[in-house]
Structure formats: C-alpha cells, structure tokens
Amino acid sequence: MRICLTGGAGYIGSHILVGLLEDGHDVLVVDNFANSSPTCLQHIRQLTGKSFEFLEEDICNQPAISAAFSTFRPDIVIHCAGLKAVGESQKQPLRYYRTNVEGSINLLEAMDQAGCQRIIFSSSATVYGTPRYLPYDEAHPVAPANVYGRTKAMIEDIITDWVATDPGRSAALLRYFNPVGAHESGEIGEDPKGIPNNLVPYIADVATGMRAELSVFGNDYETRDGTGVRDYIHITDLADGHIAAMAYLGDHQGVEVFNLGTGEGSSVLEVVAAFRRASNQPVPYEIKPRRDGDIAEFFANPAKANDRLGWQATRTLDAMCADVWRWRSKYPRGFDV
C-alpha cells in the first residue's frame, strides 16, 4: 500500500515506520523535525535496509501537503504529527490548536484532493479526562481536562464528521495509553528535547547519570503504593496496533475508536524497580508534591482492539525497560550526540 505517515521521525511514528517498511509498503514520511531528528530516519534506513520518500514540511503548510499528496497518491494516511506536551499546551493554547487542529484539517483537505479516503489518527487516553470508572473503555465520556487533550478530542470529531460525508471513507481513532520502550535493536527510541516531561525518559536520564535523581510526584494517592498508576504499553506493541488498524480499515467503512493499552497499571515505584532490574543501575528518587493536573490512576480496557483488530499488547514492563536501556546505552544522548 501507499502510506503517508505524518510525524514519521518522532518517537511513535518512527516505530510505525519500521513496521511499515518491514511489511514492504511504500511510505511517504512528512515531518518538520519540530521535536525529532533527521538522524532517526538515517537509523531506520540502516536498520531496515529500505528506502522511503520524505518531505520536510509542517502540516500547517496546506499547499505543500496537497502538492505532495497529488504526486504520491496515498491509499491511507497515518497521522502522528502534532504537539504533545500537556503543560506547554496550557501556556500556548493557540499554537496547539493551530498545529494540531488546523494541521489535521489541512491533511483531510489534501486527502480529498488526492482522493484518499482512509486515515488512522494518533489520539490519546487523555481525551477521557477524570475517570468516571476504570478501566476506561471506548464508551467512557470524553471530557479532556487540558488543551492538548481538547485538540485530540476536536480532531476525533472533525475526522468523524469528514467520514460521515462519504460512505467510502473510513477512520480508526487510536487512543494511546502510555507508550514507553524502544525498538529491540536499540537503534531508535524516545529522544525528548530538553528536560523530559515523562517518567521513563527521566528515569533513563537518571540511570545513565545525566540527572541526579528522579522526582516522584506524590506518594499520597489512593493507589497500592501511593504513587500514580498508568498503563504503560511497549512502543512496538503500539506500532503493531497501527498495522492491525490498517488491515481493519481495508474491509470496514465508517469510524471506529480503539484503546491501545495493555489493560494493566503500574505505579511509579514499580516502574523504578523494573528499570533498576533492567539496567542494573541505581535510580535514586525523592518524593515531591503532586504534579498539577495529574490523575491518580488510569488504565485501558483494550477488549475492543483485542477482539476487532485481533491485536494484543504482549510485551512486559521488564521488556520495555530492557529495550529503553539498550537504546540509551548505545545512544546516551539520543540521536544528536
């Protein structure tokens, strides 16, 4: 198939790209390196021995995206490009709405012009907001509590309205839980710019000695050890979920929402312990106050994706940590050494 992958140099997109190339697809990657590196694409070329087309462009540049689509003529778009830092989204809402929402509209317009009728969208469990019940299933109310989450919920609605106008169209809206881990080769992985916001990249920085200690944001939640609980999913399992969704869209019309998670939660201290085991390094931490906006606990009910997509997350938390450690041992400073 001919696939356009936006955000293909980013953490999630790069792992999807490896899967698509291994399956022999023709891929056009669109990325402006806002939060990623060209070196990642080099690693993927070496790792897979495959080539792909690449457009360095912002999805907000509608004419450029349309021109690329009219030449490449994708059968399907996998849309991962976007801004994703929750804290930053609260401070720069218009930038988030412009990049995420306007960028997605541009993409749909370019698809219209090129006659492309299928899209897979990178959404997030953050669209659910404060849990009314757990695990979250896809019927849980959508009530995001931050700007980033609202951009995701809006794009879900826009795609749903777009699909409704033509019976030939189809879309899968994939709500990710907490992706961690790295490709098993250690050649690609998460490479946040600056101080990591997320738990596992921060732990990896501590284990490599780049940062002195982890701050554990709160140990007084109503969870089994008082620290926050999340559904961590191996990035390769997450990437496989996209491949499964692509196959699903091949013979289903309309819009479907799928949770991509494992169904199991791990606490911050459990992740620290797993990382210590995987790396054989100390991971010193200090308990700090709760982080503003954090939820005590959330995890997925992945039954719908399991049943309908024939997909299941199989990799353990220990495997996630071992793969991150392999990646960070090879490339302690990420792609731009």
Ligand code: UFG
């Ligand atoms: N945490 C720490 N110390 C840190 C970083 C995180 O204790 O330095 C804790 C958090 O308090 C939380 C857990 O580790 O309990 C996980 O935090 P992350 O920042 O790794 O992940 P979040 O669940 O907060 O955020 C993730 C994605 C967001 C998405 C959100 C909801 O990064 O993009 O899930 O789906 F919006």
